[in-house]
Amino acid sequence: MPARNDNTAVGEAEDQGAAMLSLYERALPVVFGYLADRCGDRATAEDLTSETFLAAVAAVKAPGPPAVSIAWLVGVARHKLVDHWRRRGRHDRLVDRAATEVTGPEDPWEHELDRLRSDAVLAGLGGHHRAVLTLRYVDGLPVGEVAEVLDRSVHATEALLSRAKAAFRRAYVVEGADDA
């Protein structure tokens, strides 16, 4: 087997087809692992993995292809995940509005979050809320990058983040009460 170099970009290769397939073998566990972990559903992760790699193929076949790398693929996967959550939660705007109505000033919340309970709460949130919290906190992206992925302004993203946190906190408390 050749030495594996995750920084090798398809766009720099002479034979894009062979380079793309080679990248596919290296990147598949990374892309699938990211999607499976974040969406918690292997079937959905497989669908989004397919969409991600097909988008990469479309990109390298287009004029002026980007330098497709594992990091580039994970970025695409992140967009696909957000699109999936958007498609799934058409009632999110109502959820957002409802959350806005009850969100007060931010107060420090120094609660020690339980991993399983947090995952359950995230999975139960509306798509926009789940997306912004996942990108900001689970992935650890800066707000500016979250805004780019969500195609919103930084200000709008911060507002969404605030509402999402409020929704998470309420759901977390309810989930805890249900468990008790």
Added chain:
Amino acid sequence: MPDRTDSFASLRRPAPPLGPDPTFAASLRRRLERELGMTTADLNRSDSTAGRGGTDLDGTLAMVHLRVADADRAMAFLAALAGWEAERVPFDDHISHYTINTAVTVRILDDPGSAPVVPFYRMTMVSEAAAAVPAAGGRVVESGAEPDGGGWARAVDDQGLPFGMYRPRGYQGSAAPGRPATGEVGLVFMTADATRADRFYGPVLGWHLQRVHPDSNYFEAVPAVGVFDEAAAFGRPVAPSLRLYLSVPALSPALARVSELGGRAGEVAQDMGPYYTAWCSDDQGTGFGLMAEALQ
């Protein structure tokens, strides 16, 4: 970075690499090949870049041998538990069942001379991989290498763990499966010295072990194969071993089924990433693991 005083900061976690179902991986690869408009010549050239004239599937899990006391009885148990269908093949001294509706073939055999679990990996040039075994500190036990470099070989690695390699030839002799399986090979769990495993399986099978998390002593090798350096994790000597886990849609119903079928359902643990797991045994005492992302 998120505010460190913010409880939400504790949600941060890396996403460890995870191999998908091998059937899905192969299917998506074929789709990409079509989308890329690659010809057979292109694919041959692409495959030749994988070294030793092999393909990128070289070194991936193709089959697992599972030793049991009575192969017919074990097959009945696994058919009822995981929906497996198999071809029954009588040998001179034992019976083997080869599953026909699973992504990774499982050979259930009552050959007492076999090791309890033996993983077999795809390899285009078996002869060259086998030649790399002694150089890496292992031993070839038996070889059916063919003149074109294909065929098969059985070996043990430098830590005494058995494994095999073969060049799949598109065997079409068995009947078509009648139903999809409800349980698949989820994981060949290798307990071994990870540094030595990386040093051995790198030159032999082309593996490059990937630590799943900076704090973890678990490494992914190829899809459905992982190495746990238990000695490093717990600071005491541990004998190398191989265990087979079956992935099922939900753990609790599968455990109930194990009990119904006369097996022993083990305690549920959550010590393998997102998976709930349990170590079980069938109605003859053959050990196997179950893993699922959901309890119910």
